[in-house]
Amino acid sequence: MSAFEHIPEFGSPVDSGLLRFLTCGSVDDGKSTLIGRLLYDTKAILADTLHAIEKTSLRRGMEAVDLSLLTDGLQAEREQGITIDVAYRYFSTGTRKYIIADAPGHEQYTRNMVTAASTANLAIILIDARKGVLTQTRRHSYLAHLVGIPHLVVAVNKMDLVGYDRTVFERIRGEYLEFARQLGIEDVRFIPLSALNGDMLVDRGDNLGWYDGPTLIDILESAPAAHSESDERFRFPVQYVCRPQKADDPLLHDYRGFMGRVESGEIAVGDEVVVLPSERRSRIKDIQVGGRSLSRAVAEQSVTLLLEDEIDISRGDMIVRGDAKELCPGASAPGTVSTRTALVTRRIDAMLCWLGDSPLDARRKYVIRQTTRDARALLDGIAYRLDINSLQQVPAEGIGMNDIARVAFKLAQPLVVDRYAENRATGAFIVIDESTNNTVGAGMIL
Amino acid sequence: MNAPAPATAPVRPALDHLDWLEAEAIYILREVAGQCSNPALLFSGGKDSIVLLRLAEKAFRPGRFPFPLLHIDTGHNYPEVIDFRDARACELNERLIVRSVESSMARGTVRLNSADESRNKHQSVTLLEAIGEFGFDACIGGARRDEEKARAKERIFSFRDEFGGWDPKNQRPELWDLFNARVHKGENIRAFPISNWTELDVWQYIEREGLALPPIYFAHLRPVVRKGNLLQPVTELTPARDGDNVELMQVRFRTVGDITCTAPVESDADTVHKVIAETATTTISERGATRLDDQASEAAMEQRKKEGYF
Numbered sequence: 001m002s003a004f005e006h007i008p009e010f011g012s013p014v015d016s017g018l019l020r021f022l023t024c025g026s027v028d029d030g031k032s033t034l035i036g037r038l039l040y041d042t043k044a045i046l047a048d049t050l051h052a053i054e055k056t057s058l059r060r061g062m063e064a065v066d067l068s069l070l071t072d073g074l075q076a077e078r079e080q081g082i083t084i085d086v087a088y089r090y091f092s093t094g095t096r097k098y099i100i101a102d103a104p105g106h107e108q109y110t111r112n113m114v115t116a117a118s119t120a121n122l123a124i125i126l127i128d129a130r131k132g133v134l135t136q137t138r139r140h141s142y143l144a145h146l147v148g149i150p151h152l153v154v155a156v157n158k159m160d161l162v163g164y165d166r167t168v169f170e171r172i173r174g175e176y177l178e179f180a181r182q183l184g185i186e187d188v189r190f191i192p193l194s195a196l197n198g199d200m201l202v203d204r205g206d207n208l209g210w211y212d213g214p215t216l217i218d219i220l221e222s223a224p225a226a227h228s229e230s231d232e233r234f235r236f237p238v239q240y241v242c243r244p245q246k247a248d249d250p251l252l253h254d255y256r257g258f259m260g261r262v263e264s265g266e267i268a269v270g271d272e273v274v275v276l277p278s279e280r281r282s283r284i285k286d287i288q289v290g291g292r293s294l295s296r297a298v299a300e301q302s303v304t305l306l307l308e309d310e311i312d313i314s315r316g317d318m319i320v321r322g323d324a325k326e327l328c329p330g331a332s333a334p335g336t337v338s339t340r341t342a343l344v345t346r347r348i349d350a351m352l353c354w355l356g357d358s359p360l361d362a363r364r365k366y367v368i369r370q371t372t373r374d375a376r377a378l379l380d381g382i383a384y385r386l387d388i389n390s391l392q393q394v395p396a397e398g399i400g401m402n403d404i405a406r407v408a409f410k411l412a413q414p415l416v417v418d419r420y421a422e423n424r425a426t427g428a429f430i431v432i433d434e435s436t437n438n439t440v441g442a443g444m445i446l
Numbered sequence: 447m448n449a450p451a452p453a454t455a456p457v458r459p460a461l462d463h464l465d466w467l468e469a470e471a472i473y474i475l476r477e478v479a480g481q482c483s484n485p486a487l488l489f490s491g492g493k494d495s496i497v498l499l500r501l502a503e504k505a506f507r508p509g510r511f512p513f514p515l516l517h518i519d520t521g522h523n524y525p526e527v528i529d530f531r532d533a534r535a536c537e538l539n540e541r542l543i544v545r546s547v548e549s550s551m552a553r554g555t556v557r558l559n560s561a562d563e564s565r566n567k568h569q570s571v572t573l574l575e576a577i578g579e580f581g582f583d584a585c586i587g588g589a590r591r592d593e594e595k596a597r598a599k600e601r602i603f604s605f606r607d608e609f610g611g612w613d614p615k616n617q618r619p620e621l622w623d624l625f626n627a628r629v630h631k632g633e634n635i636r637a638f639p640i641s642n643w644t645e646l647d648v649w650q651y652i653e654r655e656g657l658a659l660p661p662i663y664f665a666h667l668r669p670v671v672r673k674g675n676l677l678q679p680v681t682e683l684t685p686a687r688d689g690d691n692v693e694l695m696q697v698r699f700r701t702v703g704d705i706t707c708t709a710p711v712e713s714d715a716d717t718v719h720k721v722i723a724e725t726a727t728t729t730i731s732e733r734g735a736t737r738l739d740d741q742a743s744e745a746a747m748e749q750r751k752k753e754g755y756f
């Protein structure tokens with residue numbers, strides 16, 4: 001990968017870390033073209049890749065290079081000129097590494113858009129200047145908001161096709177703001193652009209003189225990185241228990257390491273912890289990575305925790321801090337007690353996106369996976385289904401593909417959860433259909 | 447309780463991008479270990495799988511790896527790479543399983559169209575046979591999404607059917623970091639811990655961790671023949687033909703694979719540091735500069751993956 005600005009010093013930390021974003025919006029609004037253009041203008045496309053898509057564009061009878069071919073990498077996508085599944089692309093500006101997810105616009109592939117959105121920290125929602133806010137624009141905006149993407153950028157694209165007319169931009173902006181207000185979306189910015197011509201992506205271009213806001217790349221460069229906004233409570237779901245079977249090594253004889261990633265907050269040697277759901281207490285004896293000791297661990301780090309006491313812990317358990325303010329044992333239903341509570345529960349209320357081809361079957365048991373824990377689950381009621389156009393809550397008997405609904409599940413085993421709005425890592429779950437093993441639902445705990 | 451942090455220390459130090467990528471990869475490796483009953487890690491002696499091994503050390507030491515290493519050997523590998531593979535496995539004291547395309551040929555499950563045909567794509571057959579022989583329910587590989595446009599579409603936990611096939615139009619939704627490795631018997635998961643790494647990230651990590659690599663990754667003199675914009679190495683398997691103009695050039699490999707389909711690039715980068723500098727400013731992609739097999743058709747990789755390839 002060639003660098004946009006020269007990489008300051010090789011191997012030196014990229015100080016603004018990493019930003020994950022996605023492009024979404026309705027069919028043909030120019031999402032893939034936008035990413036292609038962004039990569040092109042940041043010089044992240046290598047000569048041979050460019051040459052290959054030039055050849056393909058020519059063969060397909062196009063006059064100019066079709067930059068959407070950069071992400072539409074599947075045969076079926078190229079044949080039809082549409083995006084079917086998410087493509088991931090990478091570039092770096094010298095200060096930041098970007099992971100881009102290009103989501104499909106077609107309603108049929110909504111589940112792939114949700115896949116892309118679930119890990120993003122910023123969403124670029126494209127709107128075709130000629131068409132304005134469409135149903136699919138609303139659906140994707142709602143989904144982006146629902147999965148908790150904190151920063152939305154509405155890009156009014158194809159401004160070249162409306163003569164770069166400011167009134168068109170202002171009208172769409174007004175329309176969108178009205179919709180955003182209903183949803184309670186707070187952080188939303190607007191930018192006019194032409195992905196095809198590259199206006200306002202990296203260069204300002206000559207056609208949008210009336211717009212004095214930042215370019216798209218400036219918005220990306222200054223967006224806060226995810227970790228700076230996450231929950232401060234310590235959450236450590238145990239992934240794997242390490243018990244080296246080396247009887248001859250006295251140092252390892254009693255070694256029991258609890259492996260996992262710090263999903264939020266931080267922890268230091270000596271801190272008091274509680275293991276959930278068992279509620280056993282201990283203290284951190286050591287924190288290691290690859291056998292080497294650290295004094296503390298922070299959010300997003302994968303580490304191994306060693307405890308002072310020998311207590312029974314296995315995959316699926318969650319280690320949290322012992323402080324009263326981070327834990328409130330005895331509380332039983334989510335959302336009913338303090339907001340600073342990790343909760344052990346056998347019932348969850350959630351917003352659910354159904355992704356499966358066949359509808360949710362209220363008579364069947366599904367598996368819910370949340371953090372590193374699995375529980376068998378049974379639907380315990382549908383509060384409502386959301387009508388994406390009107391944003392009205394409508395009564396629903398069942399839930400089919402691409403539906404968004406508020407539901408409750410009864411669980412055979414307890415889960416340790418936070419509200420999704422407070423913690424994306426511990427408030428999210430997937431629904432698995434055991435007959436196919438497929439992932440059929442995405443849930444966010446309320 | 448430990449002492450409070452000094453006032454100057456940032457409350458929440460950001461992980462730099464390599465720290466973040468490393469932590470993600472460790473998390474993925476542990477998910478495979480936690481969810482799968484019989485995984486294997488594909489180790490070829492190439493740079494991406496060398497990085498995988500370091501990540502596995504960080505994930506599981508002081509314990510042993512909860513999986514064996516598996517190499518599908520085409521029989522057409524550079525000896526330096528095979529030596530490195532064996533030495534590394536030995537040094538780590540981990541179990542290495544080698545299965546060869548040549549055995550599949552002897553069994554008759556791999557049939558070449560011509561004797562000098564590349565065996566690269568036939569690895570899929572041998573891999574599936576190894577999966578069947580050992581009953582592996584997951585294989586961990588070092589593929590990266592920035593390598594190729596079909597790879598850019600693949601999930602981190604990629605479901606493969608009984609035939610090892612990938613169905614790109616119908617992939618499992620993959621939400622948050624809630625990876626779903628459930629399979630029925632005979633089916634398989636391919637897990638890619640360094641999906642989100644670029645070639646540059648890999649080299650920067652190699653430098654940071656001080657990882658050793660087979661010598662052919664660094665500039666050395668080698669007889670080559672120019673084939674279009676690629677350099678074909680002159681070896682016993684790929685001898686010069688009549689009329690070929692053999693040149694002795696200073697080259698290095700950006701990727702090592704089957705001798706018959708991997709080309710070196712002209713370079714005088716003889717240290718990791720110099721390779722990083724070259725990688726940061728190169729204008730040709732890793733596969734574009736080096737793969738004789740992907741040039742065949744626009745969808746070569748997608749096709750191979752549908753047939754069970756990594």
Ligand SMILES: Nc1nc2c(ncn2[C@@H]2O[C@H](COP(=O)(O)OP(=O)(O)OP(=O)(O)O)[C@@H](O)[C@H]2O)c(=O)[nH]1
Binds near residue numbers: 027028030081161196
């Ligand atoms: N005139 C003009 N055309 C554009 C612009 N951006 C994209 N297009 C064209 O719009 C068409 C659709 O572009 P894509 O980038 O494939 O759209 P998409 O949003 O990725 O489509 P899906 O992923 O299938 O939903 C292509 O023909 C593009 O060339 C623009 O700014 N101006």
Ligand SMILES: [Mg+2]
Binds near residue numbers: 103
């Ligand atoms: Mg697209």
